[in-house]
Amino acid sequence: MAKILEAKYLFVEGSYLKDKAVLFDKKIIAINSKKNLLKISPNAKVTNFSGNSVIYPGFINPHTHLEFSANSATLKYGSFIEWLYSVFENRDTLVKELTKEKLNSAISQMLKSGVTTFGAISSFGADLEACKNAPQRVVYFNEVIGSSPAMVDALFNDFKMRLKESQDIADDKFYPAVAIHSPYSVHPILLREVIKIVKEQNLMLTAHFLESKAEREWLEEAKGDFKELFENFFKTSSPVNSIEGFLSAFKEQKTLFTHCTQAKKEEIEQINSSNSSVIHCPRSNRLLNCGKLDINSVKNLLLGTDGLSSNYSLSILDELKSALIMHTEIEPKELALNLINAVTTNASKALDIKVGKIEKEYFADFAIFTLPDDLANTSDGSIALQSIINCNQADAIFIDGERVNF
Numbered sequence: 001m002a003k004i005l006e007a008k009y010l011f012v013e014g015s016y017l018k019d020k021a022v023l024f025d026k027k028i029i030a031i032n033s034k035k036n037l038l039k040i041s042p043n044a045k046v047t048n049f050s051g052n053s054v055i056y057p058g059f060i061n062p063h064t065h066l067e068f069s070a071n072s073a074t075l076k077y078g079s080f081i082e083w084l085y086s087v088f089e090n091r092d093t094l095v096k097e098l099t100k101e102k103l104n105s106a107i108s109q110m111l112k113s114g115v116t117t118f119g120a121i122s123s124f125g126a127d128l129e130a131c132k133n134a135p136q137r138v139v140y141f142n143e144v145i146g147s148s149p150a151m152v153d154a155l156f157n158d159f160k161m162r163l164k165e166s167q168d169i170a171d172d173k174f175y176p177a178v179a180i181h182s183p184y185s186v187h188p189i190l191l192r193e194v195i196k197i198v199k200e201q202n203l204m205l206t207a208h209f210l211e212s213k214a215e216r217e218w219l220e221e222a223k224g225d226f227k228e229l230f231e232n233f234f235k236t237s238s239p240v241n242s243i244e245g246f247l248s249a250f251k252e253q254k255t256l257f258t259h260c261t262q263a264k265k266e267e268i269e270q271i272n273s274s275n276s277s278v279i280h281c282p283r284s285n286r287l288l289n290c291g292k293l294d295i296n297s298v299k300n301l302l303l304g305t306d307g308l309s310s311n312y313s314l315s316i317l318d319e320l321k322s323a324l325i326m327h328t329e330i331e332p333k334e335l336a337l338n339l340i341n342a343v344t345t346n347a348s349k350a351l352d353i354k355v356g357k358i359e360k361e362y363f364a365d366f367a368i369f370t371l372p373d374d375l376a377n378t379s380d381g382s383i384a385l386q387s388i389i390n391c392n393q394a395d396a397i398f399i400d401g402e403r404v405n406f
């Protein structure tokens with residue numbers, strides 16, 4: 001049966017419409033006044049969210065690592081290289097400590113914060129079942145990693161197996177996709193072959209890119225903190241890719257690049273011109289002392305929490321608050337509206353799924369929040385700003401047109 005949701009504000013196409021309602025079943029049918037929607041569908045069940053409520057399209061967190069959900073204070077924060085060493089040291093233990101409960105609690109944290117679609121970067125497939133059973137829509141990024149030529153074949157086969165396993169259970173709530181770990185960790189042959197698969201099968205693609213100063217130094221000059229690490233762990237003293245070489249492999253391939261904190265303007269320009277997006281993870285970047293993304297230079301900005309491996313919560317509301325406070329160079333109301341767009345409209349452009357917008361034929365995925373005061377006669381920027389600073393949990397969530405308990 002069709003349903004109608006009504007609230008004070010409806011976030012449509014980057015602005016807050018007043019006194020409008022949305023009619024939907026599994027997908028959105030129309031946006032209009034309640035009166036007009038009832039003419040289209042007289043028997044629709046109407047729910048009115050009273051007070052100063054806002055109906056947003058369900059938020060999108062395109063970048064998390066659920067397989068590291070057992071971490072709270074095991075991994076070392078404060079320096080990227082120390083963190084990376086601590087990952088090498090504790091990875092096996094953290095994966096062993098990963099339980100169904102921890103995975104579900106991470107998924108539930110996202111849901112409570114209004115996230116109805118998330119992107120899970122999966123290194124081992126240990127999160128497959130939890131993602132398949134999640135209440136949200138999931139883009140399941142099977143990650144490929146491996147810089148040693150001797151290991152390329154084995155790693156490529158393992159990747160293809162995991163991809164196939166995820167493709168066997170694909171549906172309109174579970175989207176198999178591909179993640180390339182980073183320019184320093186993926187051999188060019190592996191990179192080429194994986195992107196070939198992405199193109200042939202029209203899959204969504206993501207990659208970490210220029211997260212730390214150490215990464216940039218290593219890729220450009222084969223020196224810095226990565227040198228010792230690569231010599232010790234991988235018996236090599238030269239990087240497998242250059243920055244330009246890595247980027248050129250993604251030419252004309254729509255990609256979600258994560259971090260880019262150490263990218264130069266011209267590299268961001270290249271990302272912009274290939275219709276790609278940048279996922280900004282401000283808390284992870286701060287905790288690993290990686291610097292701050294120049295968000296003004298990014299054409300399609302998204303916002304992600306990263307995993308509990310480099311963050312203290314997976315709440316997208318916490319991430320929005322941090323981003324708002326961190327980017328002091330941008331006027332707060334303007335920034336707030338940009339950030340709300342980052343978790344909705346922009347993410348919608350980046351993913352090939354009809355989510356992130358309240359628009360006809362899009363999935364009926366909604367997150368409803370209540371503002372503490374009447375914001376009549378204020379700007380869209382003010383409503384966005386008040387939403388970010390005042391909301392700590394969604395009041396109601398709908399996915400596929402059904403109300404979800406959380």
Ligand SMILES: [Zn+2]
Binds near residue numbers: 065
């Ligand atoms: Zn990541």
